[in-house]
Structures are given as structure tokens and as C-alpha cells.
Amino acid sequence: MxxxxxxxxxxxTTIGSKLVALGHEVKLGSRTADNPKAVQWVAAAGGRxxxxxxxxxxxxxxxxxxxxxxxxxLDALAAAGADAxxxxxxxxxxxxxxxxxxxxxxxxxxxxxxxxxxxxRAFPRTRVVKTLNTVNCNVMVDPGRVPGPHxxxxxxxxxxxxxxxxxxxxxxxxxxxxxDLGDITTARGTEAWLHLWLRLWGVLRTPDFGIQVVxxxx
Amino acid sequence: MxxxxxxxxxxxTTIGSKLVALGHEVKLGSRTADNPKAVQWVAAAGGRxxxxxxxxxxxxxxxxxxxxxxxxxLDALAAAGADAxxxxxxxxxxxxxxxxxxxxxxxxxxxxxxxxxxxxRAFPRTRVVKTLNTVNCNVMVDPGRVPGPHxxxxxxxxxxxxxxxxxxxxxxxxxxxxxDLGDITTARGTEAWLHLWLRLWGVLRTPDFGIQVVxxxx
Numbered sequence: 001m002x003x004x005x006x007x008x009x010x011x012x013t014t015i016g017s018k019l020v021a022l023g024h025e026v027k028l029g030s031r032t033a034d035n036p037k038a039v040q041w042v043a044a045a046g047g048r049x050x051x052x053x054x055x056x057x058x059x060x061x062x063x064x065x066x067x068x069x070x071x072x073x074l075d076a077l078a079a080a081g082a083d084a085x086x087x088x089x090x091x092x093x094x095x096x097x098x099x100x101x102x103x104x105x106x107x108x109x110x111x112x113x114x115x116x117x118x119x120x121r122a123f124p125r126t127r128v129v130k131t132l133n134t135v136n137c138n139v140m141v142d143p144g145r146v147p148g149p150h151x152x153x154x155x156x157x158x159x160x161x162x163x164x165x166x167x168x169x170x171x172x173x174x175x176x177x178x179x180d181l182g183d184i185t186t187a188r189g190t191e192a193w194l195h196l197w198l199r200l201w202g203v204l205r206t207p208d209f210g211i212q213v214v215x216x217x218x
Numbered sequence: 219m220x221x222x223x224x225x226x227x228x229x230x231t232t233i234g235s236k237l238v239a240l241g242h243e244v245k246l247g248s249r250t251a252d253n254p255k256a257v258q259w260v261a262a263a264g265g266r267x268x269x270x271x272x273x274x275x276x277x278x279x280x281x282x283x284x285x286x287x288x289x290x291x292l293d294a295l296a297a298a299g300a301d302a303x304x305x306x307x308x309x310x311x312x313x314x315x316x317x318x319x320x321x322x323x324x325x326x327x328x329x330x331x332x333x334x335x336x337x338x339r340a341f342p343r344t345r346v347v348k349t350l351n352t353v354n355c356n357v358m359v360d361p362g363r364v365p366g367p368h369x370x371x372x373x374x375x376x377x378x379x380x381x382x383x384x385x386x387x388x389x390x391x392x393x394x395x396x397x398d399l400g401d402i403t404t405a406r407g408t409e410a411w412l413h414l415w416l417r418l419w420g421v422l423r424t425p426d427f428g429i430q431v432v433x434x435x436x
Contacts (some may be wrong), residue, residue, distance in 0.1 A: 098329075101330070106329040106330055107329045110328065110329070111316075111324040111325045111328070111413070112319070112324055146432050146433065146434075147432065147433075147434055148430075148432040149432070150430075150432045153414075179418070179421060180421070181417045181418070181420075181421055182417065182420065182421065186417045188413050188417075189413040189414035189415075189416070189417040189418075190414060192410040192411070192412075192413035192414060193410070193411060193413070193414050194410075195329070195406050195407040195410035195411070196371075196407035196408060196410060196411050197407075198407070199399045199400065199404045199406075199407040200397070200399070200407075200431060202400065203397060203398070203399055203400065204431075204433050206433065206434065208433070208434065209431060209432060209433035209434075210431075210432045210433075211429040211430065211431055211432065212366075212368075212429065212430040212432050213418060213422075213427060213428075213429055214364050214365065214366040214367070214368045214427060214428045214429065214430050215364065215365075215422050215424065215426070215427035215428075216364075216365055216424065216426065216427075
């Protein structure tokens with residue numbers, strides 16, 4: 001499949017490399033087509049990898065991943081363009097982290113909003129699915145780094161888009177336990193989880209952890 | 219041990235009954251000493267159970283549990299009195315739920331605060347430990363309702379107070395996995411978790427679930 005990955009940081013290159021390894025044609029998008037990190041990534045990732053602007057990456061993808069920093073996501077998606085993103089599944093991995101007030105970061109959305117919703121509101125023709133933002137990017141693509149079953153979540157308004165993403169999470173990335181939380185407003189739940197994730201990171205001294213939702217198997 | 223339990227709702231009576239069953243002398247506190255729910259609870263809970271005002275309950279307890287609704291907690295604690303609570307361990311189980319904007323509720327604290335901190339600021343001589351607010355009250359006192367290991371958390375500024383509470387969580391209530399997140403500001407993490415907890419409740423259709431923090435056992 002042709003997949004656009006927006007963002008050339010740790011998350012973007014990690015997701016991009018995994019998708020290439022799974023056999024997909026991945027175009028890593030950034031503000032400028034000759035972004036050195038993107039060029040370096042293409043050299044390492046091989047023949048199915050390419051680079052381009054946000055707009056070129058979005059046009060390339062049948063599915064598009066938002067791997068930009070939360071604070072930059074709306075600008076990056078605007079640069080990608082509403083037309084290029086129209087009708088596509090946009091997999092939103094970003095968190096609304098606010099680093100302006102020191103460590104640990106806090107969130108720039110309040111209790112009644114989420115970055116996932118902001119993106120869905122700004123791009124109403126795009127089918128936004130929030131997922132994987134509850135774990136570190138290495139755990140996103142390699143759940144086995146965490147020793148034991150653990151849970152990831154999807155939030156989105158479009159059932160078909162969520163089915164596509166769940167298939168990729170299970171069959172592609174190897175996540176054994178995926179919970180569909182409901183519509184995109186449920187992204188408030190997984191984004192607010194960052195408050196606890198950040199504190200756990202501080203205590204556990206590793207980002208390689210996850211949570212298993214433990215419940216009765218009815 | 220003599221324990222004060224503030225609040226006569228589901229959480230207060232559930233916690234109170236468990237503490238009585240563990241052999242403690244529990245005084246359930248409410249706004250008025252003759253609260254019918256408290257009187258009914260005493261009749262059912264037996265000889266080590268008694269009822270009183272918030273102030274009487276707080277004075278009785280060597281440890282005091284805040285089991286009031288989050289929105290009423292500061293008023294209830296003010297009624298209990300700063301002197302009655304001075305130097306005592308206050309186990310804060312409440313969540314800052316805001317039901318004013320429909321279902322699911324949201325939180326009345328922002329990203330940079332928590333109810334636990336508000337209580338600690340209002341009662342600086344009291345040793346506040348936030349815990350168990352991440353699970354339903356039945357799971358608080360009976361972790362085995364959830365089939366499999368799962369994690370609870372403590373937050374607080376006083377290491378001795380946290381040690382006392384952890385001992386009660388492990389030896390009394392039977393929680394096998396307790397993570398000390400750090401100071402009382404880490405209550406932001408467990409309170410913000412409610413956003414995800416509420417959505418999971420909606421999907422799982424039972425409040426009998428927990429989360430296990432899955433990490434490497436170094």
C-alpha cells in the first residue's frame with residue numbers, strides 16, 4: 001500500500017521504517033522536500049522509501065500517518081492540504097504536549113477537547129483515527145518490547161477507517177489487544193492518559209512500558 | 219486501628235465495611251451525625267462501626283479516608299476541621315468529576331492541578347496520600363474482582379504516610395502491585411486517567427476492570 005508519513009522525528013522515522021519493512025511504499029513528508037533527516041532515512045530504509053513535502057507525502061498516501069509534534073500538527077496538516085487528505089484515513093499518533101512550562105510537559109488541550117478532535121474539526125472530509133499515542137514509538141511498532149500482553153486503543157468517527165487501522169495494528173504491528181473506544185471525542189481519554197504515562201516514565205526510568213486493561217472475558 | 223471515613227455514599231460504606239472486616243474501629247462521618255445512610259451502615263457493619271459528624275469522624279481516626287464526592291471534598295474536610303486532620307494521614311480516594319456538562323462527566327481541575335493538590339494546599343499540616351481513585355470502589359477493596367494482576371498507585375509528599383498506606387493496600391486490601399508515583403502533583407496523572415476510565419466503562423459495560431502497568435522486571 002502507498003502510505004504517507006508526516007514528520008521526520010523519532011516517531012515518523014520509526015513508523016516509516018516499520019511500514020517499509022511490512023512491504024509498503026512510504027513517503028516521509030516534511031516542511032521541505034530535502035530535509036536532511038528524511039534524506040538520511042530514505043538512504044537507510046531502502047527502495048520502497050521516499051521523501052517529499054507534507055503535500056507530496058499526503059497525496060502519495062492511501063493512508064496518512066500524523067507523526068508530527070502535537071503542537072505543530074495542525075500547521076503540518078494545513079501544509080499537506082485538505083484536498084490531499086480528503087476521504088483518506090489519517091492515523092493520528094500525536095499528543096498535545098505543552099513543553100512551555102517545564103518538565104514534565106503538560107497538555108495544551110483542556111478537559112473538553114483533544115488534538116484528535118481539533119484535527120477532525122479542521123479536516124472534516126478526512127477520516128481521523130487516533131491511536132498508539134498511549135505508548136512510546138518503539139512500542140508502537142514492536143509491542144513485544146513490553147513483556148506481556150498490553151492494550152492499545154482506537155478513537156474515530158468512521159467505522160471503516162477504524163477497521164482499516166485495527167487490521168494494521170493487529171496484522172502489521174502485532175498488537176494483540178486493541179480496544180475501540182468509540183468516536184473521536186474518546187481521544188480525550190488516551191491523550192489525558194499522557195499525564196499518567198509521563199509520571200510512570202519518571203518512576204520506571206524506561207519508556208518501554210504499556211498498560212493492559214484487565215477485565216472479565218465474557 | 220481507629221479510622222475515620224468521610225462520606226456515606228457507595229465509596230464510604232464500601233471502604234468502611236472492608237476496614238471493619240479487617241478489624242479496625244471505623245467511624246463513618248457525614249454532615250449530620252444522624253445521617254440515615256450512616257445509621258443503616260452501622261447496623262449492618264456491626265460492633266466496630268460507628269457514625270458521627272465529619273469532625274467527630276476525623277477526630278476519631280488515626281487515619282482518615284476521604285470518600286466524599288470530589289466536588290464536595292473541600293467543604294467536607296473544612297467541616298472536619300484542620301486541627302482534627304493535623305498530622306494525620308488523609309487517604310484521598312475522590313475524583314474531581316464535573317457532572318454539570320452531561321455524560322460522561324469531565325474534570326473540574328485543569329492540566330496543572332489536581333484535587334489531591336488542592337486538598338494538600340488547603341490542609342498543609344495533613345499528610346495527604348492520593349490512591350485507589352483509578353478503580354471502582356468494589357475493586358478498591360476486592361482486587362480479585364478483576365481477573366488478573368493489576369496496578370494501583372500512590373501519590374503524596376510524605377514518605378512515611380505513603381508507607382502506611384501501601385501497607386494497608388497490600389496487606390489489608392490485597393493489592394499486589396502498588397506503584398509510588400512520587401509527590402502529590404502526580405495525582406494529576408491518576409485523576410486525568412478518569413477520562414480514559416470513563417470511556418472504558420462505556421465500552422466494557424462494567425466498572426470491574428483495572429489496568430496493569432506492564433514493564434520489564436529488572
